[in-house]
Amino acid sequence: EDQVTQSPEALRLQEGESSSLNCSYTVSGLRGLFWYRQDPGKGPEFLFTLYSAGEEKEKERLKATLTKKESFLHITAPKPEDSATYLCAVQAGNTGKLIFGQGTTLQVKP
């Protein structure tokens, strides 16, 4: 069964304190792995797509990496505005369906 597990469930950081979020997956025939950001009361906002092991993508203070079993979202020198829930999802078939992890809620304190 295709499955996505994110850890930790919650993470508290001081402003400027770098860290990483983990997304482990088991899926038959990975087509793509996606990272989303979700703010309270809003829908998930697309951040990155990773297609194959070894690939990396960057956006401002965020960098996503992918191996054959997991993905990491590295946050460098975070700011309070980076506080949000970060969701990981995988696409296994060609129907466009995504399977989501339960998310990591990040709080960055000034």
Add this chain to the structure above:
Amino acid sequence: DAGITQSPRYKITETGRQVTLMCHQTWSHSYMFWYRQDLGHGLRLIYYSAAADITDKGEVPDGYVVSRSKTENFPLTLESATRSQTSVYFCASSEIDRDVSPLHFGNGTRLTVT
């Protein structure tokens, strides 16, 4: 503005009533999806549609009905609402001409069934 619009944003209904959640997209994306988001379960797929008049079940379809007569609209109907259907519902869409493409989400409908 282009994007996905969901309505209503908030809805309170009683057990046993029928309720329809609306979703409209302006991108002309072929694929559309309905997810529900609950604490402890994350986002779970209810139904999806590859094109007008083509729909298929997701992970948790029981108690829900969808239709797609026009590409831009994908309403979700709860035929007889139950308390277990209290949730936040998200509609999403994606492009058809790319094998792997991200979903773009609306801002959700928070449904409470009393």
